Amino acid sequence: MYLEIDYEERNSGIRIWRCRGYGEVLKVPEMLEGKMATELAPYALSSSRPAEEPDPSVIKHVVLKPEEKGFGEPSELCGKQLTEVYLPSGLRLIGDYAFYFCRNLKVIHFHGNIEEVGGGAFMWCRAVEQITFHEVTPAENGVSKVLGELTQELETEIFYTDGMQVRLTFPEYYEEAVENTPARIIDTHWHGSGYKYRQCFPETKLNLRLYDELFPYAVANEFGDTCMNLALNRLRTPVQLSEKAREQYLDYLGGQMQHLLERTIKEQDLETLELLCEQELLSEENMSQAAKLAAGQGAAELGSYLLEEKRKRFRPVKKTFDL
Structure with a gap:
């Protein structure tokens, strides 16, 4: 170039x-x-x-x-x-x-x-909207410095020198200066969960336990699509993911399945569809509905994948007759 x-x-x-x-x-x-x-x-x-x-x-x-x-x-x-x-x-x-x-x-x-x-x-x-960090040293890095300068929602992927890899969503936030007249000071109010998520780097090292503990706060403060991204990315790269944290993400996605499938088919996102199947989140009815959506939107690859997964996971029971 x-x-x-x-x-x-x-x-x-x-x-x-x-x-x-x-x-x-x-x-x-x-x-x-x-x-x-x-x-x-x-x-x-x-x-x-x-x-x-x-x-x-x-x-x-x-x-x-x-x-x-x-x-x-x-x-x-x-x-x-x-x-x-x-x-x-x-x-x-x-x-x-x-x-x-x-x-x-x-x-x-x-x-x-x-x-x-x-x-x-x-x-x-x-x-x-997307930041990738390569060759990051786990104990000392500048990931938090960069994320602290950007307040919008970010899709982030971090590749560490020790082989660890994580994909994370950092929600949006904004700050508001509010005048406290009696005290003659200006108070700063933070809106959105993004500020708390950017504090998950004590001494510059990413703490995934703190990250996972914030999910209920995100559910209470963010739009559904943001929360779905948070959950999906943690399940994609489940580094240091406790069983309790995994269950909270699975439970949330299960309750959002209709919207999640509609979004996935619309975006022709095969990666997410594969993840939902791997995590056994799709019922036979879910798969049938998603396959119909895929057919209606011309997503042939997704439709074929769904039908094959449905065939493998929900084989029809053969009827037997006693003579």
């Missing part, structure tokens, strides 16, 4: 200042000039500029894969142009307002452990 990069050498690493290229997806390179890319400069991927521009004498310029240059001049890969970003494994610092107003950005891929996230780094990145 053709890419132009403005960068600065800092100590033993590289600070990325600006990227230019083509398209909507940016893959920040792992290394430049033999050094790891360790920092995103302030406003690096924002269409806005920092109040203080870097000293031109320290900025270097490099062109990667010039043979793949497209037609026309490359544009800055920043702001509303970006929809997906892959960050390098050596990245440790994300500068202030680095992603400011990347309003169309939906997916971010992190690698390694982020040590510092600058103020307003993800301000107005309201379209982000």
Whole structure:
């Protein structure tokens, strides 16, 4: 992929200042000039500029894969142009307002452990819906730092260096400043369960027991689709999932089965359908109803899967006659 990069050498690493290229997806390179890319400069991927521009004498310029240059001049890969970003494994610092107003950005891929996230780094990145973390050290990582900067509902997948893998939903939340006139202070009120879910990282380490204990609170405060996502993701990756927690998720999904099946068929989500069958949540009647829905919406693959599962799980009993 053709890419132009403005960068600065800092100590033993590289600070990325600006990227230019083509398209909507940016893959920040792992290394430049033999050094790891360790920092995103302030406003690096924002269409806005920092109040203080870097000293031109320290900025270097490099062109990667010039043979793949497209037609026309490359544009800055920043702001509303970006929809997906892959960050390098050596990245440790994300500068202030680095992603400011990347309003169309939906997916971010992190690698390694982020040590510092600058103020307003993800301000107005309201379209982000999916974050993946790779090569995360279980005892010390920056997952909580990133999640704490984004208040919308997030689908998150974390791959740890010890082989553990989890898929989690973090609900939305927002804060409200309320004036306490008699006391002459401003109180902050948190709305939604998302704030509590983002506190499941004592000393930066994910605590799945705390995460699972919050589910009743989410059921009381969130929409059904969010709660279904919470339950489905924990059942998909049942790391450290107690039997009690598993039962609460199964019980909830069982009570939402009609809506869940309608959503699953509409989205042609075979993965979820397979999970429901594996967890033995579907009755024979559920399978028949879902198969009819699939046929009506042209979801042939889902319909075939359901009929095969129904045949295997609910074999007709052969009648016998005594003579």
